[in-house]
Amino acid sequence: MNPEVGTILGLTAQKIAMGFGEHGAAFAQGTVGLLGIMLSLSAKEYDRGADIRFNENSDLRALFAAIAPAIGDTALRAKLEVAAAGAETSLRISTLNESNYALRRLLDEALIHAEDNGARDIERRIWAVMKELAARRLVSLAP
Amino acid sequence: MSELSTRLEAYLRHKLDAPDLTVADLARIPGGASRETYRFRARYGGKDRGLILRRDPPASLIETERTTEYRAYEAFHGLGLPVPEPIALELDPRPLERPFFIMEEIENCTTGSIMAPDPFGPHREKIGQQFYTVMARIAAADPRDVGLSDFEGETDIHAVAMHEVARWEKVVEEDEREPQPIVRAAIRWLKRNPPPPAQKISVVHGDYRTGNFLVDNDGNIRAVLDWEMSHLGDPLEDLGWAIDPLWSGGNVAMPGGMLPRDEAIRVWEKASGLKAEPKALHWWEIFASLKGAAIWISAAREYAEGRNTDPINAFSGWYCLAFHNKVLADRLGARA
Numbered sequence: 001m002n003p004e005v006g007t008i009l010g011l012t013a014q015k016i017a018m019g020f021g022e023h024g025a026a027f028a029q030g031t032v033g034l035l036g037i038m039l040s041l042s043a044k045e046y047d048r049g050a051d052i053r054f055n056e057n058s059d060l061r062a063l064f065a066a067i068a069p070a071i072g073d074t075a076l077r078a079k080l081e082v083a084a085a086g087a088e089t090s091l092r093i094s095t096l097n098e099s100n101y102a103l104r105r106l107l108d109e110a111l112i113h114a115e116d117n118g119a120r121d122i123e124r125r126i127w128a129v130m131k132e133l134a135a136r137r138l139v140s141l142a143p
Numbered sequence: 144m145s146e147l148s149t150r151l152e153a154y155l156r157h158k159l160d161a162p163d164l165t166v167a168d169l170a171r172i173p174g175g176a177s178r179e180t181y182r183f184r185a186r187y188g189g190k191d192r193g194l195i196l197r198r199d200p201p202a203s204l205i206e207t208e209r210t211t212e213y214r215a216y217e218a219f220h221g222l223g224l225p226v227p228e229p230i231a232l233e234l235d236p237r238p239l240e241r242p243f244f245i246m247e248e249i250e251n252c253t254t255g256s257i258m259a260p261d262p263f264g265p266h267r268e269k270i271g272q273q274f275y276t277v278m279a280r281i282a283a284a285d286p287r288d289v290g291l292s293d294f295e296g297e298t299d300i301h302a303v304a305m306h307e308v309a310r311w312e313k314v315v316e317e318d319e320r321e322p323q324p325i326v327r328a329a330i331r332w333l334k335r336n337p338p339p340p341a342q343k344i345s346v347v348h349g350d351y352r353t354g355n356f357l358v359d360n361d362g363n364i365r366a367v368l369d370w371e372m373s374h375l376g377d378p379l380e381d382l383g384w385a386i387d388p389l390w391s392g393g394n395v396a397m398p399g400g401m402l403p404r405d406e407a408i409r410v411w412e413k414a415s416g417l418k419a420e421p422k423a424l425h426w427w428e429i430f431a432s433l434k435g436a437a438i439w440i441s442a443a444r445e446y447a448e449g450r451n452t453d454p455i456n457a458f459s460g461w462y463c464l465a466f467h468n469k470v471l472a473d474r475l476g477a478r479a
Contacts, residue, residue, distance in 0.1 A: 002320045002440075002460050003447035011452045023171035030173025034454040041461060097321070104322035111328055115335075120479070127476035130325055134472035139462040141258065 001137075004093065005042045005049065012038060041139060053096035054088060056133055060103040061086060063129045067110065067122050076113055079106060147239065151183070151196065154238040155245070158231050161187035169196075177371050178209070182248055193248035194230060199241040200451060208371070210234065211294065213244045215346070215370035218289035224277055225356075225364050249366040252357035255400060257390050262353060262400040266362030271401030272410055273364040274356065278385060279414030282345045282378030291346050296375030300341040303377045307430065308333045311437040318437075318444040326440070329433045329471045332478075338426035341377035342417050349373045351381045353390045353399040382411055382419055383427030389435060389466050432470045439464035 012035050020028035065084035071077040083106050089095060107126065114122040152166040164187035171181050181196040199209060209232070216229040228247040236242055255262030255270075263270045286292040297306035312330050315323065349372030357366040386398035386407060398404055408419045443460025445451040 002443040003457055007447050008457050011446070011449075011457075012454070015452065015454075025170070027171035027173050031454065034173075034458060038454050038457050038461075041458075045461075101322050104324050108322060108324040108327050111324065112331070115331065123479045127472070127479040130328075131472045131476045134325060134465070134469040137465045138469055139465045141462070 001045060001049070004097075005045050008038050008042050012042075037141070040143075041141075044140070049093055050091050050096060052136055053093065053100050054091065056136065057088065057096065057099055057103055059129055059132065060107055063125065064103075064106065064110070067125055070119065070122060071110070071113065072117065073113060076109060080110060147181075148183070150239055154233070155185060155187075155231070158233075159187065163187050177369075193250050195227070195246050195248045196239075196243055197246070198239055198243035200453075208295075209242055209244055211373055212369075212371040214291060214294075215348075215373040216246060218291050218346070219281065219284075219367070219370075222280070222284060222289055224280060225366050226370075227366050227368070249357050252359050252365050254355070254357060255353045257352075257354050257400075258392065259400070260392065263358070263362070266358070267401050269362040270358055270364060271399070271407060274385075274399065274401055275407050275410040276414040277364060277367060278348070278351050278381055279411045279417075281348055281351075282381065282411075282415040282417060284346060286344065286346050286375055289346065291375070294346065294373065294375045296344075296347070298344050298375055300344060300377075303341050303344065303375075304338050304426070304430070305334065307376060307380065307434075311434050314437040314441050318441040320440070320444055320447060323436070323440065323468075325468045325471050325475075326433065326436045329429060329436070329475060332475055333426065333430055333433060336426065338377075338379075338423040339420065341379070343378065344375050345378040347374055347376040347378065347380045349381070349384075351385050352387070353401070377427070378415065378417060379419060379423055379427040380430070382408070383424060383431040384434070387428065387431045387435065388470055389432075389463060393466075429471065429474060432467045432474070436464055436467040436471065439467065 015031070015035060020031055023031075061084045064080040068077050068080040068084060071080060083103060086099065088099065107130075111123065111126045113119070114126060148166050148169040151169065152164060155166065156162055156164045164185055167184045167186065169181055169183040171179065177200070178197040179200050181198070183194055183196065185192045185194050197209070197212075213229055213232040216226055220226040220228050227249055230245040230247065232244040233239070234242045261267065286294065297303040308330060315326055315330070319326075348367070348370060350369050351367070355367065355369045356364050357368065359365050386404060388395050388398070390399045391397055394400070396404055398407060401407065402410065408424070411417075412419055439459040442456040443464065446453070446456035446460060
């Protein structure tokens with residue numbers, strides 16, 4: 001998620017500390033409302049952030065393990081195999097992000113390879129995982 | 144605020160040749176992350192007018208040209224569409240520190256919230272008819288007739304779609320802070336599956352949707368706002384954007400919370416004289432979600448890097464980007 005929770009909390013605190021008096025009531029009300037929404041979403045992200053990234057990384061490694069044998073490009077196949085054999089070393093968001101970004105870059109590379117080579121089955125498998133990832137990252141506004 | 148009020152008063156006295164002009168009740172209003180927006184009263188010559196000041200922020204959601212927005216207001220106000228009357232455009236930063244423009248305030252109106260399940264209640268059909276008809280009239284207008292033929296944009300009907308893809312791909316390239324495989328896949332799909340040539344080149348509003356127009360209590364659309372992304376292009380771009388599911392909380396059947404989808408398209412086709420051929424419209428719908436994603440990626444970067452800390456940018460980076468990633472994954476994944 002960009003921006004990350006820490007950035008949102010820091011900038012929100014800064015805005016609240018500075019106040020909105022000089023801009024008038026309508027602006028203050030609108031801004032406070034949005035800050036409230038972002039605080040509420042940040043609370044949810046605090047709870048689910050590591051879980052989302054951990055599961056996403058796990059799903060991507062499983063996908064790479066499944067599709068690697070069918071990849072003709074040996075360099076790409078090797079990268080997929082190495083990534084598939086990886087594991088988390090920490091549950092810190094920043095560390096999970098680091099592996100997540102590397103895995104998503106590799107996902108992009110694998111999809112391009114499948115598109116360029118007409119590998120429809122691999123394409124379908126990648127899209128199935130991408131749909132799950134997108135659904136998991138949806139942000140709910142419900143209380 | 145009082146200093147801004149004083150400077151604004153001095154500017155308007157000179158600009159409108161109204162030495163008795165006074166500015167009162169200047170107050171910033173929320174929304175419009177691309178410009179700082181203020182409402183105020185201007186009293187002069189026995190008149191008491193509600194006006195809106197739109198001033199460039201230090202950084203904006205998407206870098207937009209205020210001259211473009213102002214000229215669009217001039218053109219379509221002149222055509223008799225519900226658009227606020229533009230009053231003054233000032234590019235010299237000295238009067239108010241940054242460029243700005245001033246327009247008429249449309250009073251006693253509201254916008255429909257994209258978060259509300261039924262934003263327009265009993266007026267939804269009446270508003271929907273106007274919404275798609277006004278959009279169609281923008282599409283039908285000849286850019287030369289409204290004085291906007293020099294607007295930014297591609298004028299070759301065969302090249303316009305790829306011109307727009309390139310424009311938003313550049314935004315993603317420049318502002319992406321983390322890998323976006325779904326967005327990248329969407330860009331490739333758009334390039335590999337070009338739509339039919341545009342039926343004509345029109346002025347495209349660029350952000351025509353629920354939330355960007357004002358309605359009165361009787362369900363009359365009184366003003367179409369936020370023309371800062373207007374450009375020349377394929378009129379289907381506006382239609383694809385207007386029916387994007389983001390503007391109806393995911394309700395694909397009732398885009399924008401107004402008319403059922405098929406009815407909306409019929410109204411637009413009839414009023415514009417153009418066709419929304421399904422294959423072409425599908426392409427522009429995918430494009431709309433890609434364009435949205437690019438805007439939200441840009442907003443997130445502005446916020447995260449401290450250039451524009453309006454919380455709407457953080458909200459866009461979270462809620463809107465995740466939403467559009469889901470729409471793109473579902474739509475493109477279904478075709479894989």
